[in-house]
Amino acid sequence: MRFIPQGLFVNVVCSLFLCNCFIFRCVRIEKKNMQFFTITKISSIFILKIKLYKVNMRVKFFFSMLLITMLLGCGDSDSRMVLQPGVSKKLAQERAGLIGNLSYDIRFNIPKGCNEKVDGYEIITFDFKRDLGQVVLDFTGDASSIKNVMCNEKEIAYELINEHIVISSKYLKKRGNRIAIKFLAGDQALNRKDDLMYTLLVPDRARTVFPCFDQPDLKAYFKLELDLPKGWTAISNASIADSVTTSGSRTTFKFQQSDLISTYLFSFTAGKFSKAQKEIDGKKYAVLYRENDAKKVAQNLDSIFYMVDYSVRWMERYTGILYPFQKYDLAIIPFFQFSGMEHPGSVFYVDSKMFLAESATQPEKIARAELIAHETAHLWFGDLVTMPWFDDVWMKEVFAGFFADKIVKELFPSVNSDLQFLIAHAPKAYSEDRTKGTNPIKQRLENLNLAGTMYGNIIYHKAPIVIRSLEKLMGQYAFQNALREYLRTYSLGNASWGDLVKIFDKHARFSVKDWSKSWVESAGMPIYAYDVYYKDSVGCGIVLRQKLPSEIRLPYLQLIEFTKLVHHKGTSQSALLGKKGGKEQVLIFPKCRRNNDCFIPNSNGFGYGYFELDSLKCASIVRHYQNLKNPVHRASCIVTLYENMLNGNFDGKSMLALLVRVVEYEKNELLISMSLDYLLSANLYFISKDDAATREMVECSLWNAYSHTNDNKLKIQYLRTIAKVMHSEKSARKMHEIWSHEVVSDNRWIGEMDLQNFAFELCIRMPEESSSILNVTRKSIKNIDNLRRFNFISQAVDPKKIVRDKLFESLLHLENRKQEAWVADALKLLNHPLRNDESEEYLAKGLSILPEIQQTGDIFFPKNWLSSLLYGHTSADDYAIVCGYISKEGKSISPSLLSKVYQCSDLLKRSTSIASKK
Secondary structure, eight states: OOOOOHHHHHHHHHHHHHHHHHHHHHHHHHHHHOOOOOHHHHHHHHHHHHHGGGSOHHHHHHHHHHHHHHHHHHHHHHHHOOOOSSOBHHHHHHHHTTEEEEEEEEEEEOOSSTTSOEEEEEEEEEEEOSOOSEEEEEOOOOGGGEEEEEETTEEOOOEEETTEEEEEGGGOOSSOEEEEEEEEEOSTTTOEETTEEEOOOTTTTHHHHSOBOOSTTSOBEEEEEEEEETTOEEEESSOBOSOOEEETTEEEEEBOOOOSBOGGGOOEEEESOEEEEEEETTEEEEEEEOOOOHHHHHHHHHHHHHHHHHHHHHHHHHHSOOOOSSOEEEEEETTOSSSEEOOTTEEEEEGGGTSOOTTOOHHHHHHHHHHHHHHHHHTTBTTTBBOSSGGGHHHHHHHHHHHHHHHHHHHOTTSOHHHHHHHHHHHHHHHHHTSTTOOOSSOOOSBGGGGGGGOSHIIIIIHHHHHHHHHHHHOHHHHHHHHHHHHHHTTTSBOOHHHHHHHHHHHOSSOHHHHHHHHTSSOSOOEEEEEEEEETTTEEEEEEEEEOOTTOOSOOOEEEEEEEEETTEEEEEEEEESGGGOOEEEEEESSOOTTTOEEEETTTSOOOSEEOOOHHHHHHHHHHGGGOOOHHHHHHHHHHHHHHHHTTSSOHHHHHHHHHHHHHHOOOHHHHHHHHHHHHHHHHHSSOTTOHHHHHHHHHHHHHHHHTOOOHHHHHHHHHHHHHHOOSHHHHHHHHHHHHHHHTOSSOSSOHHHHHHHHHHHHHHOGGGHHHHHHHHHHHOOOHHHHHHHHHHGGGGOSOHHHHHHHHHHHTSGGGOSSHHHHHHHHHHHTOGGGHHHHTTHHHHHHHTHHHHHHHSOTTHHHHHHHHHHTTOOSHHHHHHHHHHHHTGGGGSOHHHHHHHHHHTHHHHHHHHHHHTO
């Protein structure tokens, strides 16, 4: 062994230690960030380590300092870029400052068979504003999915890491970079059948199809080319160019360049469609559809075109901005996962809400108009101006919903718009906001792979109520002017809620920023309680108090109306709570009579919160209900009483008795529809299975209402409810008689989908006749898409449990969940209330794959899966299974996904809690 002087030995050891630290640090960073170092670089460090002791002391000191600097530098890199699966907020923020002038030129080759792979080729063009060592693209495909990568005309090396393609900046220049990639497109968001396919890329699914910068604030121009089977047609965001050519068995569609849009708004659909076009006062519209019932098409198309055009022109007038995109084409798609999707130039709609039956109810007609208006409003709020990150996705949804309500008000002038607004939003908003799984309207989001969990009734239904309240407080003209300024300022760009709040504050006489802290940025809702006191000289007064959730510091600012009812006459007054921190308000009513007055909180339905009643107040409202002349007052009472029932302040039987009375004697179709929904819920969750008398009373009342009206729009609503609640053989036979006549009739008044759903319900109640029922129904179906659905779902009502078990087990595998709407319907029937005991075993397994459902399904599927899985389960044992999941596996899933479990199990929790106290 060669002797080394002690001082030199110490320095060499220190140097070796620093080298090893550096190498270890780099390897750790490599594993965490996947920023690989070449073998050459690491080898040179080893050589340095071996020879370091030969140099003089100053050089050794210099190298030691250099290594320390390198070590610290590695730490900086570590904090700067962490490549996680999905698209992290940190990555998105960094890229937003790097990438500019972005465009995609994409070509897809769509084979005829839906199981064959889709070849893709793209050229991504962009400027590289500043050099951080690499550029990161998003793509979920594996290494075999990427055939070739070229950058600026040269084939290059790249890394595929955690759903990202990492390219060194040494291949890039400041302006005009061109990255060309040959790839196999992922199927997850292509929604393919043998004769139909469509993209659905919201919120972060573009990266499952093609490599891209998949974040909303990197808007780009798209130029698309599709090579399709002959006989197919297609639409995309831009118009079809002139160069459409046909050769052999293939057709090539070349599209013009799109407008500037986010990746989640890029879209196309292709397949065997029929096409209709219409020009209305200079504006051209086109629709693709697959409905083959000529009569149904003729009954609906003109109305669809009219409502689209009306919505476009209404938005132009309100915003002061003409329609901001090249065209308005729409595709009406069978069993589309959403009601609609607002892709500019190619808006998608679900067929069941567009092509209505001849007997369509008023709520169904209003829902269609609201859907069209909602998607059209998105073209300004969401498409023209887009949120920079999906934590503000609620902004585009709230304004689309808010303006849809305004448009529907004009499209249906004879409908009470306040009643429609209340019924459309309040019950659904409370269904989530009352639960342990409630969330703020504006939520936090660290990764786009969880963006789907942002969606729900809070943003779709609570948010419009809240924004309507803001408009009321600001004044409609100040509110409108603020929104016009917002659209002008950020046109074709991105803006956050904070950006809009600053503009609102310029136009409001109060702090919208403070208002937002309670209403938008905090979870839950206010609780209101009130006491009545009498003074002979004054009359009577109401002391209204606002209770706040513990985490809320600022009171909720809103107007609350109270109505005092004496006999048939009502007197109303409003209280503004929350102003200057006030949590209490006194309202004075003249000429009061003790024990004769009925006070209705939130009588106009404008307020939002839980209005707490005691048993005497509940009884007073029920006693005076028939004296309420204003339908909005009646609707508000039903909502308030139902919420108090859920909180144990009002008996379930009493609630059901009131609803039955409303259904039998109410004349307003919207109120009947809402009451039937509440009746279904109360009957399922809050009436004992052994209470045969109450169930018989419900069935008899519904049949009585059915037989006493000649209005088919009401009849079909009663039949839909009877089909779900019927327990008696008598009801089943009566339903079978109606169904068997209509299913073979050439002049039906009941729609095809209703007949299918009635058949499923009858199969469960009449298992010995299920085979005949299904065969007759199958022969009556003329539409191929409807037949596919029917054949899939019919397995769920098979009388043999082994068949149903096999279907359920198949749904646990991704390849069998492609048709999510069908899956949800089938799962709901598998967990039917009449088969509760046999389906209890499905609960634990269905809950266990919830993270996979969220990762692989579209944005609404996790909640739809949960709602269908838990449907029909009302026992304490069922709730114990849910609680077991929450306490174990629930700890390891994302909080936003866990909140869906709380939301969907809320009625089960409340019913078991109330039952345990009896």
